Amino acid sequence: MTPEKPAATESVKIPVALVQSDSVAGEIERNLDNMERLAEQAARGGAKWIQFPELTVCDYVDNPGRDAEAVPHGNSTARMMRVAKHLGVMIVFGLAEKDPGRIYDSAVFVGPKGYLYHYRKTWLWHEPADRDYRDEWARYDPGTGPEPFAIDGVRATCFICADSNSRRCIHRAAALEPQVVFFPINRHDVSSFEDYAGIARTIGAPVLVTNRVGRSVTKETLGGSVIYSARGEIVARANMEGREEILHYNLELAAA
Secondary structure, three states, X not given: XXXXXXXXXXXXXXXXXXXXXXXXXXXXXXXXXXXXXXXXXXXXXXOOEEEOOOOOOOOOOOOHHHHOEOOOOXXXXXXXXXXXXXXXXXXXXXXXXXXXXXXXXXXXXXXXXXXXXXXXXXXOOOXXXXXXXXXXXXXXXXXXXXXXXXEOOEEEEEOOHHHHHOHHHHHHHHHXXXXXXXXXXXXXXXXXXXXXXXXHHHHOOOEEEEOOEEEEOOEEEEOOOEEEOOOOXXXXXXXXXXXXXXXXXXXXXXXX
């Protein structure tokens, strides 16, 4: 797709909220109800951009094809479009996407005027033991990697969880020269085993990392959602104690 040219000519500030929440595997309507509640709470706190974790709608399940939906015409995207319109915000959330003959782990972006964009996870996680249905190689098809898109006139890109383990992914994202990176994940915690700060420095843009909390099948997830500056500094961080939290931050973005 050809990205809309950003309108910003000087630095801008965007109130963002990273929603560190739980999702129950396969319970789509329950999860959508919870997402709507939390999006309303985040908007009341002043957020204009709201990001949920990876696979928010369905979490990891044995057969994601049963829960997968079309984008943008599926029920979950339609519902979150209504929420975004009602609240006047942009919402990022994760689901299993169904395309003819294929299943993707996708992040969907919706705003007050409807569907904006979606990204398909590309560098899938290989878990031979398949703990908690996390052998993504066996369940999902790969996307085509980071690409540029525009949100509120801001040049952005996105990747999901294990994508960041690929140096190729990070270098491709850096070549796009984004002003911001959306980075939803679904893992035990945000720990030092992967250098997210180095990723922010390599790309040269703030990185918004939203993790889940609660029980993902049998795995306990502890959160630790975090925002890095373009210099790799932690500028805001949520708890890493497994508690639901909405992390608010007034994000300053450099001019395009």
